[in-house]
Ligand code: GDP
Ligand code: IMO
């Protein structure tokens with residue numbers, strides 16, 4: 374009986390999908406609890422690459438998969454994903470649904486924002502969560518049981534976009550009826566029978582609707598404790614939080630990014646790291662590791678239960694001198710509080726430099742273990758651990774399954 378949560382600690386795309394695929398073998402059930410099809414979680418096995426959007430990234434294992442009520446579901450794209458991944462999945466009766474209207478409104482709002490556009494994924498995520506709060510969103514159970522109340526108040530007010538047509542209802546019922554269920558009840562009974570559950574977060578702490586770089590954020594909470602709401606599973610039963618971060622930082626879409634690198638080096642990192650959005654294909658902005666931001670993200674994610682996993686060490690290798698922000702300078706004063714960046718103040722990173730990491734045969738490091746990793750990388754990780762006062766349990770050194778090295782085992786690694 375154990376329960377763990379994987380969360381992103383930056384602006385998403387930290388490599389959560391790779392880690393979830395790797396950990397999934399140790400769990401009976403894998404659960405999404407936030408976001409929706411805005412997520413793009415990549416799993417690479419051999420030469421095959423899979424990107425999951427609303428399905429948990431454990432679809433390659435024969436595990437029970439769940440989509441909790443905190444997720445917004447687009448039946449059309451779920452049908453597509455299911456046709457490519459025949460899996461055993463349950464979608465909670467209470468999930469809000471994304472109809473063509475929410476996708477239309479997402480795009481329209483972006484157009485109206487003009488130069489202040491957020492750069493959303495265009496998947497209807499913001500309007501779907503907003504509709505829920507306005508109490509006009511259809512839920513899975515409304516489609517399955519066919520008891521549609523008049524939910525069109527917002528559509529009538531705003532106009533535009535497609536309504537909920539009979540065809541849409543029919544398609545949604547076909548997709549959802551066989552897989553709809555009571556996720557909290559199933560998870561609790563599985564757990565009480567001794568089963569193990571892995572919760573898979575989408576996005577990252579800095580995109581959290583409440584704690585992120587608002588308004589340049591997504592529309593759900595992205596932190597570990599949201600499992601309590603988004604999956605209906607008691608947050609007090611979470612044994613372990615596994616926070617994932619890149620050894621540098623990326624961000625897709627607009628918004629503050631204190632350590633952003635502009636110019637040739639960012640192109641080099643983007644090219645080497647394949648930093649293009651898994652959902653939209655957009656070029657990701659690239660920057661140095663920001664330990665002020667990381668410390669903030671950790672503080673929001675059950676720090677006493679948190680273990681850190683870093684990804685993409687292989688991408689930093691061979692790049693020359695490295696940097697990481699250890700503080701900010703705000704109006705000439707040093708600060709180590711990320712809230713300064715949230716408040717839109719002019720934040721200049723204070724950098725520490727690190728020796729270049731040589732490019733090595735990472736396959737052989739994966740086979741031989743952490744001791745075989747370049748000492749410059751080990752020193753970099755030691756520094757980060759001391760700064761953050763959090764244990765780093767694993768470093769990922771390649772996209773493929775198996776390309777990572779453990780430093781110390783996570784509590785439940787077997
Ligand atoms: P997620 O949204 O957090 O699951 O991350 P994405 O899948 O959107 O983006 C991470 C990208 O980095 C994917 O293309 C992964 O295949 C890749 N990746 C993950 N870990 C590593 C790593 O350690 N090294 C390299 N080179 N690529 C990695
Ligand atoms: P994963 O789970 C990176 C970003 C979008 C945009 C903002 C709002 O793969 O890490 P939205 O469509 O959610 O309203 O867009 O959030 N965003 C992500 N960036 N990874 C993600 O998911 C993201 N999901 C949303 O680029 O800036």
Ligand code: MG
Nearest residue numbers: 386413414651
């Ligand atoms: Mg992603």
